[in-house]
Amino acid sequence: MTETTNLYIDGEWVPAEDGSTFAVENPADTTETVTEYAKGSTEDAQKGIDAANEAQADWEGMPAPDRGTILRETAKLLEERKEDLTEQLSREEGKTLSEASPEVQRAIDIFYYYAEKAADNAGTRKGPSGGRTSVYTKREALGVAGLVTPWNYPIAIPAWKIAPALATGNTIVLKPASAAPGPAASIVQALEDAGIPDGVINFVPGSGSDVGAELTSNDGIDAVSFTGSSEVGHHVYDAATDNMARAQAEMGGKNPAIITDSADVEEAVDIVGAGAFGVTGQACTACSRAIVHTDVYDEFVEGIVEYAESIDIGPGVEDLGMGPHVTQSELESTLEYVDVAANEGATHETGGERLEGDEYDDGYYVSPAVFSDVERDMRIFQEEVFGPVLAVTEVDDFEEAIEASNDSDFGLSSSVVTDDLNEAHEFIERTEAGVAKVNEKTTGLELHVPFGGKKDSSTNTYREQGDAGLDFFTEIKTVYLNT
Structure with a gap:
């Protein structure tokens, strides 16, 4: 009997509210079911959003180096599990082991990178116009981020959204693509094992019309980051911004x-x-x-x-x-x-x-x-x-x-x-x-440089990766301190 991977909501692995599940087959051999997953509904997404909102203030209030410690431990755990993660990715998505292994390593490196960047998320000091006033800016988390990730890079893309969101004090509800959700679930498992507090990350696979729609329309979501097709990306962006959430969508290419x-x-x-x-x-x-x-x-x-x-x-x-x-x-x-x-x-x-x-x-x-x-x-x-x-x-x-x-x-x-x-x-x-x-192939980009497109490839609001990833998940507060 195939093992079922449940939803992860408020620090617990739980079945879907209505008991629904879906199976992921090996695209190399469809007679093999790789794993069965709980299929989240609108109600499950709402529970994840509520849990993320409840946990957000304490998570942002945690000293940034302590958040970085959890990300660093997550990277170590992913590294220890790299061989199994590589096989999991290959069996769910179809990549060769030689393609899957570097992608897993990319996720590991991303968590190490943002573990260090967590403590480097300060603002800037500006010169005052006079008196004893100090003028500076500080970066603050947006709040709760809804992350919608694709199947084609099922561990790297979740990693480069999750890690900067957590590093900057945001909490998360993650909806991975149903074709290959396992690697994203493995990231969540590593975060749990690394000691992330309950409610900080929530994992709710399910349909775009249910879970995805809730993440783009719920008032409890402050930011939406999407990667996928242009058709869906435009819909996601419009729905999120109509609800006054910050949004980015990285989409197709030719x-x-x-x-x-x-x-x-x-x-x-x-x-x-x-x-x-x-x-x-x-x-x-x-x-x-x-x-x-x-x-x-x-x-x-x-x-x-x-x-x-x-x-x-x-x-x-x-x-x-x-x-x-x-x-x-x-x-x-x-x-x-x-x-x-x-x-x-x-x-x-x-x-x-x-x-x-x-x-x-x-x-x-x-x-x-x-x-x-x-x-x-x-x-x-x-x-x-x-x-x-x-x-x-x-x-x-x-x-x-x-x-x-x-x-x-x-x-x-x-x-x-x-x-x-x-x-x-x-x-x-x-x-x-x-x-x-x-004199380079069009694919591949280093993790510390901005990534994003123009025209119909992107909403061109914020880039992903590197410092740009931190920019998206934070807002700037300007401070006047008169001593």
Whole structure:
């Protein structure tokens, strides 16, 4: 019988109020149920919000170094459990072990980082206009944060929301995505074991229409941080801000890589291939458009096709080159876009087929796809696929490449592969993206730098990670002290 992971509300692991549960299957082998989870309802979300409000004043009143001590102990516990967490992530989400392990390490590092930053959340001192007055600012917690996290980075993204929220004195109600909630539950377990007070963090998986809607509309929520699709993100942001909560939403991407005529094509293939097909293309920063100078176009297409066809595909725990999609619906969406691209007239170079036979029959496997001769008005050029599908577009010069790369409603991450320093600087100045990379893949970002997008990739209110993560979860009070 599969063990059930309960909700965590006010310091206790409890079943859902109505007894509902849901099962998470292994996307590499859907005959295996990984874990069963209690499915929270609106009422459960309300209980979590009430508990977080009850605990907030005492948590914020705790000396910041003491909050940091709990985060540091959490990091240590996650580190001790890294091997099990890596396997859990792989079995629920589908990532290869080589992809899951660095993600777990990222979560560990984030908790260590914010453990130190907890004591470094002071304001600034300003010069007074006269007299014996001291003028300074101090940072204060917003209150209760509703965190809504996705399935594609099921431990890293919860970590980079939870840790700064806690470091700055906020309490939390967390709703993870139902496709892979286990790694987030493991963070909560580590926090409990590290001694976090009751009510400071509450874990309520459930549907967006019930738990998610309550987190964005309840008067007891002071901040909402969301990562997910653009469609849902806009709804979350509108609902939260209508309720006067501070909100941020990081959403989709259609991330380009420009390959100039000065680029080392072999290097460009490796950079684009890793960005396009890593984590099965299930990343908001995945490279989905390669915009290639005509002088190196044929060589690049040949190279990237060879790269895609060389990837070994199989269960994440077998640690091959690429794992499955996370769900049937995600697989079907990718297959649909493959059909759309072919029907629009793009040249189908390779891949985009559901894999069948032997171990593939019970999993959500697709071969990495490459389309060439992609025009800018095609859906495959404009719309986010969220799968291992690369659209390759030919351009005549650098100016056309910049224009094509910016021809998108999204603006999350972009890159250029070039040996020309002037082109690199021009790209940095003109790319319409929140993250600009030179001779690097579009995916991946260090934990201490701000992360966020432009256009439809982000509400562009606050960035995440680093000091920007602290900014979102705090408000500034200006103090005049006349002695």
